[in-house]
Amino acid sequence: MMKIEALRNERIADFAAYCKRHKAEIDDSFLYEEDLLGFIPDDENPTYIATDENGEIIAAASLIIDDYNRRGKKGRFRIFHAEIENIDCYMMLMNAILKHTEGLDKIIVFIPIVNKGLMKNMEKLNFKVERYSYLLVREDLEVPAWNLSEEYEIKSFRAGYDEEAWCEVRNAS
Secondary structure: OOEEEEOOHHHHHHHHHHHHHHHHHOOOOOOOHHHHHOOOOOOOOOEEEEEOOOOOEEEEEEEEOOHHHHHOOEEEEEEEEEOOOOHHHHHHHHHHHHOOOOOOOEEEOOOOOOOHHHHHHHHHOOOOOOOOOOOOOOOOOOOOOOOOOOOOOOOOOOOOOOHHHHHHHHHHO
16 A cells, blocks of 8 residues: 655655665756755655655655756755656655745756656646756867967966956857
């Protein structure tokens, strides 16, 4: 039998392990080692877990509602994931998280386009696609030989001295 509960301090290590185990399936922007190392569930990080009959974590939902997000009237999911394909699990996690969203206009979750199952579950939870992000990949090609005309030179940037030239080049580009 599945149980939804607020993450308690004694289960933080289990939560971090769950996040690490599944971060390749979801957006891992806030699941890096340093993010999870000092993680504490609190008002800015409301977090819920779903456990199975053995007390093992099978799903997790954690929001980021820091000052930056609150000023924008939004919350952002650190993780919203279930090991089981069960919309009821997602609904129960969502209902628990919604208790912490007073004053927010929207909750954001980023989902890799390859995770079709999670995308379908988010649609069932009335999430709307706002935008798509794409990863650009470029092959490392051999750098061709180059000729620099005599009026140009390449030199190292010197902090406190070269900013004006850098800005001129940057703005022209």
